[in-house]
Amino acid sequence: MNHDSDVIVVGAGFAGLSAARALAAAGATVTVLEARDRVGGRTENVEIDGGEVVEVGGQWIGPSQDRIAALAAAVGVETFPTHAEGSNLLRLDDRLRRYSGTIPRLGPLVLLDIGRTLRKLNRLSEAIDPEAPWQATRAQRLDAISFAAWIERTMVTSTAKRLLRVAGRTIWGAEPEELSLLHVAFYLRSAGSFEMLTDVEGGAQQDRFVGGPGAVCGRVAEALGDGLVLDAAVERLEQSGEGVIARARDGLELAARRAIVAVPPPLTAAIDFRPTLPAARRQLAQRMPQGWLIKTTAIYPEPFWRADGLSGEALNEHGPVTTTFDNSPPGGSPGALVGFVGGRDARAFARLGASERRAAVLDCFASLFGPRARAAERYIERDWAGERWSGGGPVCNFAPGGWSAYGDLLREPVGLVHWAGTETATSWMGYIDGAVSSGERAAREALAAL
Amino acid sequence: MNHDSDVIVVGAGFAGLSAARALAAAGATVTVLEARDRVGGRTENVEIDGGEVVEVGGQWIGPSQDRIAALAAAVGVETFPTHAEGSNLLRLDDRLRRYSGTIPRLGPLVLLDIGRTLRKLNRLSEAIDPEAPWQATRAQRLDAISFAAWIERTMVTSTAKRLLRVAGRTIWGAEPEELSLLHVAFYLRSAGSFEMLTDVEGGAQQDRFVGGPGAVCGRVAEALGDGLVLDAAVERLEQSGEGVIARARDGLELAARRAIVAVPPPLTAAIDFRPTLPAARRQLAQRMPQGWLIKTTAIYPEPFWRADGLSGEALNEHGPVTTTFDNSPPGGSPGALVGFVGGRDARAFARLGASERRAAVLDCFASLFGPRARAAERYIERDWAGERWSGGGPVCNFAPGGWSAYGDLLREPVGLVHWAGTETATSWMGYIDGAVSSGERAAREALAAL
Numbered sequence: 001m002n003h004d005s006d007v008i009v010v011g012a013g014f015a016g017l018s019a020a021r022a023l024a025a026a027g028a029t030v031t032v033l034e035a036r037d038r039v040g041g042r043t044e045n046v047e048i049d050g051g052e053v054v055e056v057g058g059q060w061i062g063p064s065q066d067r068i069a070a071l072a073a074a075v076g077v078e079t080f081p082t083h084a085e086g087s088n089l090l091r092l093d094d095r096l097r098r099y100s101g102t103i104p105r106l107g108p109l110v111l112l113d114i115g116r117t118l119r120k121l122n123r124l125s126e127a128i129d130p131e132a133p134w135q136a137t138r139a140q141r142l143d144a145i146s147f148a149a150w151i152e153r154t155m156v157t158s159t160a161k162r163l164l165r166v167a168g169r170t171i172w173g174a175e176p177e178e179l180s181l182l183h184v185a186f187y188l189r190s191a192g193s194f195e196m197l198t199d200v201e202g203g204a205q206q207d208r209f210v211g212g213p214g215a216v217c218g219r220v221a222e223a224l225g226d227g228l229v230l231d232a233a234v235e236r237l238e239q240s241g242e243g244v245i246a247r248a249r250d251g252l253e254l255a256a257r258r259a260i261v262a263v264p265p266p267l268t269a270a271i272d273f274r275p276t277l278p279a280a281r282r283q284l285a286q287r288m289p290q291g292w293l294i295k296t297t298a299i300y301p302e303p304f305w306r307a308d309g310l311s312g313e314a315l316n317e318h319g320p321v322t323t324t325f326d327n328s329p330p331g332g333s334p335g336a337l338v339g340f341v342g343g344r345d346a347r348a349f350a351r352l353g354a355s356e357r358r359a360a361v362l363d364c365f366a367s368l369f370g371p372r373a374r375a376a377e378r379y380i381e382r383d384w385a386g387e388r389w390s391g392g393g394p395v396c397n398f399a400p401g402g403w404s405a406y407g408d409l410l411r412e413p414v415g416l417v418h419w420a421g422t423e424t425a426t427s428w429m430g431y432i433d434g435a436v437s438s439g440e441r442a443a444r445e446a447l448a449a450l
Numbered sequence: 451m452n453h454d455s456d457v458i459v460v461g462a463g464f465a466g467l468s469a470a471r472a473l474a475a476a477g478a479t480v481t482v483l484e485a486r487d488r489v490g491g492r493t494e495n496v497e498i499d500g501g502e503v504v505e506v507g508g509q510w511i512g513p514s515q516d517r518i519a520a521l522a523a524a525v526g527v528e529t530f531p532t533h534a535e536g537s538n539l540l541r542l543d544d545r546l547r548r549y550s551g552t553i554p555r556l557g558p559l560v561l562l563d564i565g566r567t568l569r570k571l572n573r574l575s576e577a578i579d580p581e582a583p584w585q586a587t588r589a590q591r592l593d594a595i596s597f598a599a600w601i602e603r604t605m606v607t608s609t610a611k612r613l614l615r616v617a618g619r620t621i622w623g624a625e626p627e628e629l630s631l632l633h634v635a636f637y638l639r640s641a642g643s644f645e646m647l648t649d650v651e652g653g654a655q656q657d658r659f660v661g662g663p664g665a666v667c668g669r670v671a672e673a674l675g676d677g678l679v680l681d682a683a684v685e686r687l688e689q690s691g692e693g694v695i696a697r698a699r700d701g702l703e704l705a706a707r708r709a710i711v712a713v714p715p716p717l718t719a720a721i722d723f724r725p726t727l728p729a730a731r732r733q734l735a736q737r738m739p740q741g742w743l744i745k746t747t748a749i750y751p752e753p754f755w756r757a758d759g760l761s762g763e764a765l766n767e768h769g770p771v772t773t774t775f776d777n778s779p780p781g782g783s784p785g786a787l788v789g790f791v792g793g794r795d796a797r798a799f800a801r802l803g804a805s806e807r808r809a810a811v812l813d814c815f816a817s818l819f820g821p822r823a824r825a826a827e828r829y830i831e832r833d834w835a836g837e838r839w840s841g842g843g844p845v846c847n848f849a850p851g852g853w854s855a856y857g858d859l860l861r862e863p864v865g866l867v868h869w870a871g872t873e874t875a876t877s878w879m880g881y882i883d884g885a886v887s888s889g890e891r892a893a894r895e896a897l898a899a900l
Binding site: 143144145149152174176178180235266267269270276278280282283286287288292344347350351383386391392401402404406 | 716732851
């Protein structure tokens with residue numbers, strides 16, 4: 001077999017690009033095959049007036065996200081803090097509350113309930129080994145129940161339960177019914193704590209990239225030159241003793257010594273692996289559904305909420321948009337509000353027509369930030385579940401039983417095929433950082449075997 | 451667009467074949483495209499000496515399974531009773547117990563626990579509308595918890611819990627962690643009761659087909675003549691205002707007015723639908739994983755257990771084989787024992803080498819039926835999760851949250867595409883009967899629209 005390169009990487013999201021970059025840095029030759037006409041996977045820039053961009057997919061970087069921080073620094077992309085000055089908003093029971101810091105003004109019982117619940121969740125997560133959550137002492141028991149069942153038996157106030165459900169729609173794009181408690185515990189462990197997932201300052205939403213995540217992956221892609229092929233969905237991946245052969249659209253065939261597949265687990269079902277993947281690996285791919293997350297953005301002449309002393313961050317019990325942030329460019333002009341629609345809200349939202357969706361989002365923004373929010377100059381949305389080459393977002397989640405039965409296979413190579421993607425990360429699974437570290441890990445595996 | 455036929459059917463399992471038969475009977479022209487080199491889907495005959503066959507996939511027919519009964523009668527295939535004379539066996543705590551009828555000899559507490567649990571489950575199921583389980587009064591609550599969590603809080607004795615878990619491995623090919631309680635309740639409702647699922651006489655295992663299920667689908671296939679194309683995996687399904695175009699391997703392209711897709715939901719991910727399927731439909735396909743069920747058969751010169759007064763039916767707590775039946779041909783010669791390996795046992799079993807698997811199964815049979823069981827003339831197995839065009843078996847199951855969020859889409863056409871397959875059945879989901887009725891229902895939909 002004549003090898004066109006040492007390694008073929010399937011998918012040019014942050015995982016695939018990071019794998020390719022690490023391989024190239026070690027002197028290996030690599031070809032990245034990407035189904036879309038762009039790189040970035042579940043991250044994407046959209047250009048707006050004035051040469052600025054808004055991020056319509058994964059976008060933030062926070063403390064302890066060392067791998068994406070190193071990557072951004074290496075390609076010369078700077079970060080800037082997410083705008084967080086001013087009061088946050090909480091809309092609950094049709095009442096709008098302003099609050100400062102991370103704790104909204106709620107009744108003492110509700111606050112006690114939330115505090116107690118988060119401490120319990122964090123304690124559960126601390127007992128988990130992120131390398132092998134299925135081996136936790138209580139893994140079988142944590143994996144036997146849904147997060148919803150745990151909430152029901154642990155939490156006391158209906159208000160606190162509703163808040164946690166609403167927060168989960170943005171974190172996982174899913175309802176608590178769909179999540180294994182072990183998955184939730186692992187997810188917190190892989191980020192550090194519940195607060196690391198939800199906070200702006202000191203948490204996962206702390207900073208943004210100047211030029212968006214597209215600036216980072218654009219430069220990584222550029223450095224790959226001809227080693228990156230767009231519009232090249234891999235239809236077939238064949239392996240033999242001599243190597244792997246990837247067949248992409250329109251008859252493009254490439255041979256290599258090893259392959260790294262850096263796509264979300266459910267999308268591996270669209271590749272004709274030869275020989276067929278082991279039964280257990282295919283069962284895994286059926287047991288890790290993508291969440292459903294829709295990201296909406298409204299552009300305004302200026303971030304008018306700032307003058308009202310508002311940060312732009314809100315949690316809104318009344319959908320469709322349940323979470324918002326100020327997403328204006330670094331200079332603060334124009335103003336941009338980002339709103340997330342997730343889980344069951346996403347399904348209802350996706351049924352509406354385009355103009356109804358726009359109106360529903362702007363109504364939501366207006367219920368939080370006042371009537372000026374209706375006068376958006378531009379409305380942008382991205383439904384990640386409607387994207388063929390993502391199938392959902394922000395992350396694939398295990399339902400009960402999945403982690404303990406199949407979790408050990410997430411990173412287990414199949415012959416000459418290695419697996420990357422944020423779902424295979426042990427740190428910051430579901431985040432750009434997890435994607436980067438997974439790609440680097442898969443590259444190390446492949447390099448060691450070349 | 452020149453239509454090659456009125457309807458294209460994707461998949462020649464019992465669902466696709468039944469759809470095609472109903473369409474042809476109504477005067478429509480139809481082409482069935484099947485990925486494999488055989489029909490039958492998750493059913494299959496294997497020939498043994500003497501012109502007999504054993505069934506290595508779905509095989510039984512029971513009371514109230516009217517659609518498969520009508521189909522078998524229409525093509526002239528007779529049925530015969532599953533051998534059930536003699537005592538059944540229960541192996542539990544390393545003790546082997548013989549019993550007659552459906553109730554094993556267990557302690558009174560255990561029997562009470564089982565009886566109470568099954569009554570509760572049956573009562574839950576009776577409240578479900580099989581046409582719309584997501585609309586049950588308690589649907590949201592039933593769908594919020596795993597079957598495992600329900601077992602834990604409902605059942606009292608560890609013995610009874612273990613028995614139910616073991617039984618579920620054959621019924622669903624899954625562990626109770628993986629199943630929504632609403633799914634379990636619906637499944638019982640669609641069959642009638644728990645006992646209908648597990649019983650031989652009066653239940654789903656009551657009768658078998660002379661010549662196996664292959665005799666039935668073979669005759670249906672024969673009648674389709676050139677309307678059936680084997681080795682024709684559909685890679686792309688394109689729809690426009692004018693009709694559908696299916697592209698199969700090697701450039702075969704066929705146009706029709708409508709399409710019926712009769713494959714298990716997860717396998718729809720391997721078809722390039724154009725335009726892309728709606729996001730909600732793709733989310734559904736990610737949320738209905740196949741169970742894992744391996745069917746093993748040992749052939750003996752005669753059914754020696756009958757002379758010992760045994761029926762051949764056993765429930766065995768100690769895997770890998772947890773359920774057995776006498777599966778000898780109608781005349782009782784040669785003798786055949788069938789054993790099911792499901793759920794977590796299946797994964798462990800699939801890791802063994804071929805000779806180890808054979809030895810493990812025959813050891814299991816010997817622990818139940820005595821040392822003669824080791825002297826098998828032939829050993830046959832089929833791992834349905836290893837079959838590319840099934841991806842598991844016996845059925846795709848919803849984890850918590852799935853039914854209430856996406857169940858309403860199971861039969862909802864997408865433009866010119868209708869959906870069939872046992873997973874879309876309202877009666878006997880997971881069984882051949884459900885496959886047949888689903889195909890007939892999809893054919894009625896397509897006919898009404900032609």
